[in-house]
Amino acid sequence: MRIYKKAILPRGFKAFGLSCGIKxxxxxxxxxxxxxxxxxxxxxxxxxxxxxxxxxxxxxxxxKKGCFRAIIANSGNANCFTGKKxxxxxxxxxxxxxxxxxxxxxxxxxxxxxxxARRLPVLRxxxxxxxxxxxxxxxKIKEAARAIMTTDTFPKVISARVNLGGxxxxxxxxxxxxxxxxxxxxxxxxxxxxxxxLPKSLLEKALREAVAKSFNCITVxxxxxxxxxxxxxxxGAVKSAAGLKAKEFALFCxxxxxxxxxxxxxxxxxxxxxxxxxxxxxxxxxxxxxxxAAALAIxxxxxxxxxxYGMNPNxxxxxxxxxxxxxxxxxxxxxxxxxxxxxKDIQVRVSLGRGRAQAKxxxxxxxxxYIKVNAEYN
Amino acid sequence: MRIYKKAILPRGFKAFGLSCGIKxxxxxxxxxxxxxxxxxxxxxxxxxxxxxxxxxxxxxxxxKKGCFRAIIANSGNANCFTGKKxxxxxxxxxxxxxxxxxxxxxxxxxxxxxxxARRLPVLRxxxxxxxxxxxxxxxKIKEAARAIMTTDTFPKVISARVNLGGxxxxxxxxxxxxxxxxxxxxxxxxxxxxxxxLPKSLLEKALREAVAKSFNCITVxxxxxxxxxxxxxxxGAVKSAAGLKAKEFALFCxxxxxxxxxxxxxxxxxxxxxxxxxxxxxxxxxxxxxxxAAALAIxxxxxxxxxxYGMNPNxxxxxxxxxxxxxxxxxxxxxxxxxxxxxKDIQVRVSLGRGRAQAKxxxxxxxxxYIKVNAEYN
Numbered sequence: 001m002r003i004y005k006k007a008i009l010p011r012g013f014k015a016f017g018l019s020c021g022i023k024x025x026x027x028x029x030x031x032x033x034x035x036x037x038x039x040x041x042x043x044x045x046x047x048x049x050x051x052x053x054x055x056x057x058x059x060x061x062x063x064k065k066g067c068f069r070a071i072i073a074n075s076g077n078a079n080c081f082t083g084k085k086x087x088x089x090x091x092x093x094x095x096x097x098x099x100x101x102x103x104x105x106x107x108x109x110x111x112x113x114x115x116x117a118r119r120l121p122v123l124r125x126x127x128x129x130x131x132x133x134x135x136x137x138x139x140k141i142k143e144a145a146r147a148i149m150t151t152d153t154f155p156k157v158i159s160a161r162v163n164l165g166g167x168x169x170x171x172x173x174x175x176x177x178x179x180x181x182x183x184x185x186x187x188x189x190x191x192x193x194x195x196x197x198l199p200k201s202l203l204e205k206a207l208r209e210a211v212a213k214s215f216n217c218i219t220v221x222x223x224x225x226x227x228x229x230x231x232x233x234x235x236g237a238v239k240s241a242a243g244l245k246a247k248e249f250a251l252f253c254x255x256x257x258x259x260x261x262x263x264x265x266x267x268x269x270x271x272x273x274x275x276x277x278x279x280x281x282x283x284x285x286x287x288x289x290x291x292x293a294a295a296l297a298i299x300x301x302x303x304x305x306x307x308x309y310g311m312n313p314n315x316x317x318x319x320x321x322x323x324x325x326x327x328x329x330x331x332x333x334x335x336x337x338x339x340x341x342x343x344k345d346i347q348v349r350v351s352l353g354r355g356r357a358q359a360k361x362x363x364x365x366x367x368x369x370y371i372k373v374n375a376e377y378n
Numbered sequence: 379m380r381i382y383k384k385a386i387l388p389r390g391f392k393a394f395g396l397s398c399g400i401k402x403x404x405x406x407x408x409x410x411x412x413x414x415x416x417x418x419x420x421x422x423x424x425x426x427x428x429x430x431x432x433x434x435x436x437x438x439x440x441x442k443k444g445c446f447r448a449i450i451a452n453s454g455n456a457n458c459f460t461g462k463k464x465x466x467x468x469x470x471x472x473x474x475x476x477x478x479x480x481x482x483x484x485x486x487x488x489x490x491x492x493x494x495a496r497r498l499p500v501l502r503x504x505x506x507x508x509x510x511x512x513x514x515x516x517x518k519i520k521e522a523a524r525a526i527m528t529t530d531t532f533p534k535v536i537s538a539r540v541n542l543g544g545x546x547x548x549x550x551x552x553x554x555x556x557x558x559x560x561x562x563x564x565x566x567x568x569x570x571x572x573x574x575x576l577p578k579s580l581l582e583k584a585l586r587e588a589v590a591k592s593f594n595c596i597t598v599x600x601x602x603x604x605x606x607x608x609x610x611x612x613x614g615a616v617k618s619a620a621g622l623k624a625k626e627f628a629l630f631c632x633x634x635x636x637x638x639x640x641x642x643x644x645x646x647x648x649x650x651x652x653x654x655x656x657x658x659x660x661x662x663x664x665x666x667x668x669x670x671a672a673a674l675a676i677x678x679x680x681x682x683x684x685x686x687y688g689m690n691p692n693x694x695x696x697x698x699x700x701x702x703x704x705x706x707x708x709x710x711x712x713x714x715x716x717x718x719x720x721x722k723d724i725q726v727r728v729s730l731g732r733g734r735a736q737a738k739x740x741x742x743x744x745x746x747x748y749i750k751v752n753a754e755y756n
Binding site: 048049050051078080081083084115116117118224225226302303306307309310312314315316317319320322323324325326327328329331332334366367368370371372374375376 | 702
């Protein structure tokens with residue numbers, strides 16, 4: 001298996017992105033990902049009880065047996081908290097794209113990110129669809145990745161190639177992140193494409209596992225989004241003659257896990273206003289759930305995050321955060337270690353002294369720039 | 379009942395505060411509250427699993443039947459995460475004060491706030507005790523309130539007078555707050571004094587009720603402290619001839635609730651870096667727990683707090699926070715209202731559309747100043 005920090009689009013996929021006028025800035029805000037062959041799909045979505053219209057629509061389409069051909073995603077508007085009109089807007093987007101591509105609307109997945117509680121300008125999207133389709137190319141996925149960015153400062157693409165029984169399959173994933181990032185689930189948009197040939201059930205299994213170990217292990221601000229979506233399309237362009245064997249599936253999962261984790265880390269590196277990349281490793285926990293809860297409590301503590309920003313070795317705040325997490329711990333044998341604070345990459349190691357389970361969470365510091373970005377964002 | 383935003387010390391109480399050299403700045407850092415008569419006491423403490431030494435000691439002393447005479451409280455050092463040495467330091471503080479006052483050590487409650495994981499300079503405290511006792515006065519509670527401040531910008535004192543069956547009793551309370559403020563429980567130090575004559579059981583009941591409706595309904599940064607302590611001393615200097623009747627107890631509780639709530643609000647007004655005072659009212663909930671969870675989710679959302687700081691009407695963030703709280707809601711009938719953002723006092727009203735329960739939480743915005751204060755605090 002090899003991982004590439006660049007775009008290598010799997011066979012049979014094309015993409016493009018452009019500006020359709022949703023963002024006042026005129027920056028790219030509409031992306032199209034297209035599979036030349038019918039693809040199987042799986043998706044995981046936010047567990048927020050307020051769910052954006054595109055999330056509701058994707059859930060509906062994905063719950064049926066079907067072939068998927070395209071994902072259309074916009075930034076600048078989340079189409080969330082927009083009521084029934086919002087659902088119509090997402091559906092109309094899918095219908096318009098499906099008509100232009102000559103496919104069924106149920107083959108189109110719609111995704112949105114941006115400001116909440118504002119109607120989606122569907123007319124602008126519709127007008128841009130012909131140009132979007134015309135631009136589709138095997139070499140334009142970076143344009144698509146750029147068009148789903150909100151406060152991200154760079155497009156995020158990771159690829160992997162893995163040999164499954166003599167056939168090399170490719171996985172390519174794009175994501176946007178930056179803010180409103182808290183696991184449970186992945187609080188971001190991520191689209192993953194592969195030419196591997198998998199049945200839907202295995203695709204779903206692989207995605208669940210990958211997300212649990214990547215997008216659900218990062219947090220920027222502890223704020224769970226209403227639009228989080230991770231979608232994978234597998235078009236089977238690289239056929240496996242006798243179906244995927246267990247060993248090959250394990251290899252595929254390993255590659256998918258790596259792609260997802262690298263992408264998740266990129267999201268943290270590009271988090272709003274972040275000046276530090278922090279890896280928090282909690283060990284000695286009774287079980288994984290408690291280890292993760294303790295690591296997340298540290299990661300989401302504003303006091304911890306500001307201390308790291310200030311390069312201030314105020315490690316009592318780590319102990320206080322762990323203590324508030326509910327995880328069992330032994331106050332007298334609790335150990336806290338932090339790597340030198342002047343570096344950009346910080347490691348925090350905590351041992352709870354209660355067992356053998358551990359968990360790792362990735363996060364960033366809290367800076368005046370985060371406040372500036374979010375005080376002005378609209 | 380009357381509430382006073384100033385100090386009116388109940389009969390038989392004295393206080394004083396001074397600088398003993400714990401704080402590098404030379405600002406006051408040691409306070410003594412003294413009852414001339416043996417007092418009954420009740421206390422509520424942090425639910426953090428990391429508990430500071432003084433908290434552990436107070437719990438121990440308060441668990442026994444006993445008479446209490448004094449609270450000695452320092453700022454600048456939390457004496458937390460300091461192991462067995464820390465417990466000895468708090469105990470030695472109690473012993474030194476008890477010896478100087480000629481009382482039993484179990485009659486002294488010790489309290490600390492400030493930086494975590496650093497040894498308490500007990501020698502400095504011991505050297506200062508004679509001067510501290512000498513300074514005790516009925517008119518010096520503000521000096522004591524000043525000496526427990528950390529990043530607070532003003533001392534916080536609230537008093538109440540209430541007529542219980544012809545006898546006027548006084549309640550006077552001081553507190554420090556500013557940061558690491560999140561309910562569950564009160565994440566701060568608050569000391570309440572009264573000359574009312576109550577049995578310990580009623581005192582405990584009254585305190586629990588008052589804290590639930592005040593200190594447990596505020597949050598600054600969602601960070602639960604290791605040192606939170608609310609302690610009440612009742613010295614019975616104003617005797618109730620035939621004991622407190624139910625109606626009189628209710629009146630006392632009402633006054634105590636008001637004092638606690640006013641003090642809790644003062645803590646939020648003086649929160650680290652805060653530029654706005656925010657009242658969040660969630661109604662239409664299935665039950666109180668869910669209403670409070672939803673209100674807290676809003677109050678602790680960095681995205682909400684920065685939007686208020688930026689006077690940015692990004693109300694989708696309120697919906698997103700409520701949706702992440704786990705509270706039952708009806709997405710289509712969820713209502714969000716926010717008062718004009720240019721004012722200093724902001725009201726947020728959310729209706730979940732699921733029932734009749736409601737809850738109110740007080741919080742503040744998140745500003746670059748909060749980050750500055752906490753990046754540099756040590």
